[in-house]
Amino acid sequence: MRVNVTVNGEPRQADDVWEGESLLFLLRERLGLPGSKNACEQGECGSCTVYLDNTPVCSCLVAAGQVQDREVRTVEGLADGDRLDPVQEAFVEAGAVQCGFCTPGLVVAAHDLLDRVPQPSDPEIREALAGNLCRCTGYEKILDAVRLAATRKAAPQESGNR
Amino acid sequence: MSLTPAELTSAVSGGIGSSPQRPDGNLKVRGEFAYASDLWHEDMIWGATLRSPHPYARIVSIDLTEALQVPGVYAVLTHQDVPGQNRYGLEHKDQPVLAEDVVRYQGEPVALVGADHPETAQRAMKRIKVEYEVLTPVVDMETAVDDTPLHPGGNLVRHVPVRRGDQHAEAEVVVTGRYEVGMQDQAFLGPESGLAVPDEEGGVDLYIATQWLHVDQGQVAAALGRPLEQVRLTLSGVGGAFGGREDLSMQVHACLLALHTGKPTKMVYNREESFYGHVHRHPAVLYYEHGADHTGKLVYVKARIYLDGGAYASSTGAVVANAATLGIGPYDVDNVTVDCWGVYTNNPPCGAMRGFGAVQAGFAYESQMDKLAEALGMDPVDVRIVNAMSEGSVMPTGQVVDSAAPVAQLLKLVKDKPMPPLSTVVDLRDMPGGVSNTTHGEGVVRGVGYAVGIKNICFSEGYDDYSTARVRLQVINGEPAALAHTAAAEVGQGLVTIMQQIVRTELGVERVTILPMDTSIGNGGSTSASRQTYVTGGAVKAACAAVREKLAKLAGGRDPSAVDLVELLGDEVIDETVEWRHRATEPIDPETGQGNAHVQYGFAAHRAVVDVDVELGLVKVVELDCAQDVGKALNPQAVLGQIQGGSAQGLGLAVMEEIQTAGGKVRNPSFTDYLIPTVLDMPPMSIDVLELADPNAPYGVRGVGEPPTISSTPAIVAAIRAATGLALTRVPVRPEHITGT
Numbered sequence: 001m002r003v004n005v006t007v008n009g010e011p012r013q014a015d016d017v018w019e020g021e022s023l024l025f026l027l028r029e030r031l032g033l034p035g036s037k038n039a040c041e042q043g044e045c046g047s048c049t050v051y052l053d054n055t056p057v058c059s060c061l062v063a064a065g066q067v068q069d070r071e072v073r074t075v076e077g078l079a080d081g082d083r084l085d086p087v088q089e090a091f092v093e094a095g096a097v098q099c100g101f102c103t104p105g106l107v108v109a110a111h112d113l114l115d116r117v118p119q120p121s122d123p124e125i126r127e128a129l130a131g132n133l134c135r136c137t138g139y140e141k142i143l144d145a146v147r148l149a150a151t152r153k154a155a156p157q158e159s160g161n162r
Numbered sequence: 163m164s165l166t167p168a169e170l171t172s173a174v175s176g177g178i179g180s181s182p183q184r185p186d187g188n189l190k191v192r193g194e195f196a197y198a199s200d201l202w203h204e205d206m207i208w209g210a211t212l213r214s215p216h217p218y219a220r221i222v223s224i225d226l227t228e229a230l231q232v233p234g235v236y237a238v239l240t241h242q243d244v245p246g247q248n249r250y251g252l253e254h255k256d257q258p259v260l261a262e263d264v265v266r267y268q269g270e271p272v273a274l275v276g277a278d279h280p281e282t283a284q285r286a287m288k289r290i291k292v293e294y295e296v297l298t299p300v301v302d303m304e305t306a307v308d309d310t311p312l313h314p315g316g317n318l319v320r321h322v323p324v325r326r327g328d329q330h331a332e333a334e335v336v337v338t339g340r341y342e343v344g345m346q347d348q349a350f351l352g353p354e355s356g357l358a359v360p361d362e363e364g365g366v367d368l369y370i371a372t373q374w375l376h377v378d379q380g381q382v383a384a385a386l387g388r389p390l391e392q393v394r395l396t397l398s399g400v401g402g403a404f405g406g407r408e409d410l411s412m413q414v415h416a417c418l419l420a421l422h423t424g425k426p427t428k429m430v431y432n433r434e435e436s437f438y439g440h441v442h443r444h445p446a447v448l449y450y451e452h453g454a455d456h457t458g459k460l461v462y463v464k465a466r467i468y469l470d471g472g473a474y475a476s477s478t479g480a481v482v483a484n485a486a487t488l489g490i491g492p493y494d495v496d497n498v499t500v501d502c503w504g505v506y507t508n509n510p511p512c513g514a515m516r517g518f519g520a521v522q523a524g525f526a527y528e529s530q531m532d533k534l535a536e537a538l539g540m541d542p543v544d545v546r547i548v549n550a551m552s553e554g555s556v557m558p559t560g561q562v563v564d565s566a567a568p569v570a571q572l573l574k575l576v577k578d579k580p581m582p583p584l585s586t587v588v589d590l591r592d593m594p595g596g597v598s599n600t601t602h603g604e605g606v607v608r609g610v611g612y613a614v615g616i617k618n619i620c621f622s623e624g625y626d627d628y629s630t631a632r633v634r635l636q637v638i639n640g641e642p643a644a645l646a647h648t649a650a651a652e653v654g655q656g657l658v659t660i661m662q663q664i665v666r667t668e669l670g671v672e673r674v675t676i677l678p679m680d681t682s683i684g685n686g687g688s689t690s691a692s693r694q695t696y697v698t699g700g701a702v703k704a705a706c707a708a709v710r711e712k713l714a715k716l717a718g719g720r721d722p723s724a725v726d727l728v729e730l731l732g733d734e735v736i737d738e739t740v741e742w743r744h745r746a747t748e749p750i751d752p753e754t755g756q757g758n759a760h761v762q763y764g765f766a767a768h769r770a771v772v773d774v775d776v777e778l779g780l781v782k783v784v785e786l787d788c789a790q791d792v793g794k795a796l797n798p799q800a801v802l803g804q805i806q807g808g809s810a811q812g813l814g815l816a817v818m819e820e821i822q823t824a825g826g827k828v829r830n831p832s833f834t835d836y837l838i839p840t841v842l843d844m845p846p847m848s849i850d851v852l853e854l855a856d857p858n859a860p861y862g863v864r865g866v867g868e869p870p871t872i873s874s875t876p877a878i879v880a881a882i883r884a885a886t887g888l889a890l891t892r893v894p895v896r897p898e899h900i901t902g903t
Contacts (some may be wrong), residue, residue: 018281040833045833092187093183095181098655099653129841135349135838137803
């Protein structure tokens, strides 16, 4: 089948999509956007989290055909050119990135959290990120990163510019 | 996306002792870092692996006819298509690339398919007809040696005895125990994957996520029957490793398909296949007897340790040696009798995972120390401190510990930390069971537990353990710029950052580029045994020293550090490659286990505070605190990251992580059924980092990655025991172990 979808603001088209293909496969293998990760492909790890019409979803659990005429925003669509989103910037600074395989999903999940709850408490951060597995960090520095990003977003003039 | 990983350049201050940002951090947060599973090549095909459904069976016949007829299939291969040696292995070449007449574990690769789409490959795989004659599997590690031999030499992979002092010593107080450790999985998030690209001369370039490029290269070349120069490996982005990428997975398979079809071939495991596709932590059964006097001083320790190596040896030999030589823990004991056996069974193959050997023994000897404290009516920390080893102590192997061993200090640090307050208001999110709303505090009991552990750092037993580093210095655009190149695998731990920091410190430059890691340079050794900062860090430091010698020659009689580097270098390019070794170790005596087997020892201690719902058996770890000596924190932020991540894996083994097998079959090969800690499971950590320099190591460093994984598990279980009064002799502790239902 043919799928038309807006990805990171750009209209995209893919042909010969199989019925069983996931949005994750569509993004990674057909649209050249491998940022969303294939860690479990059964909705347990959150590494493939993307926005679908502004709602975060596990792209491995969405059939490619379901995104026809809808909007997808991936980790590749968060930065403003060379300028990282405050969440991305905070992940690097806080040491929340080790192997980085969970990072795209966690960045999207944290980005969504801070859009909804600009100053989350620690229990709120934990609840919001509970669907994203990380095997390297023990999560402490991921919590640091989300706290840092929340502070930065509240006072954007202090945000780094790199 | 390019196949060759990006060069990583940072131009910042940030030498050793500081925490500059990782040079790959921006790529990773943008989703632009190329992991092995992200690679793409024009005209590439997809490989898939047909695996045995049986733990032990004879292959009667294989019929490929229908599979080959599926449109879009380029090749279907069996062992008959392996042009070189159809055997590989880290220590023993005992594992077939593709099974011949027998399969020895569920998931053993039998055939390969190359096709135009992963789904085509799956469809073709289902049309391969394999007739098996199912055999009775050997699954009990304690009796395996006397069971059906699975390999020509029988089922014993290695036995290591350690004998020290009086073998018939007696003591006033004796405690015994039998302990079990379940099979833990590394559960790295980036699945096994790689892309093999054939050249036009019969060679192949493999882009791969691994822990050791050169040992992969040797094994792949032997299986392909090609000289080393025709098998070139480049490290692709690695999504975690933790020991699970020390052995080959799809490396040879992808190269076979690529060479057979002439097409670039990509292979990516899904999560289920990943559980079958790599080795796990050895399950263990451990029998211990501790004898002490009335003050708590240990008189003797006896241990018999069984490790289940599964179907193939992998690194079982080294795991056995660690469990035996470190088997009594970081304690001074004059009389020691330890025997450790690693055996073949038809369970999944087991090999390296963070802290191997030391983790299994650590759960048992720390459980014993608590049991001893209870028998003596002593405080569990006090009984450990009474026996704590220190610099100058003699190991059960006779080796003198010749650098810091602050065991008592680490224990005191975690003991003296303030206790987390008992919650006064009911917040479900703080309760065992969380927002499942299983309790509002009724039936919840708090417990506190302690543990300390020991791990050898770097490769042991006389292994020639070295790394190769090349450092280049020149002026680029009017600025001094350095470049470093090694084959040492960055798997997420931050070696690329450390290498930049060392170059900055040694050469006084800011701009440092890290070249992609590949086999065009000499061996970097394995990213394991907590060794890369020590060994590859040592090699980079030594290469910088060689560069500085050349600078001194350029400077003539002048002090090179007093001359402007740009002026001094001019158009010169200084380019030095160095092989660097840590001090040599010795094999251990096969009868007595005596010998200076280890390079360095690392220590960490934990305190765990838990809340247990004793009615439902649910555990909430409230706080997990750690103290560790790291010799010198080259990058303090990365050190904390290692301690936090290592402690989390220990928490997983304590309360949730186990590959459950029945008759050799894996029952839970998914993240739905194999649980790893989430952010809700992992509590806040308070961490003390000691920096007691090891005079033998570069900058005084002590390996960081593994020690926190050892003491985390027994501390948590001790806390659950304290809360429940139960013996709890097996990890992971499951709810039914607590409720008795």
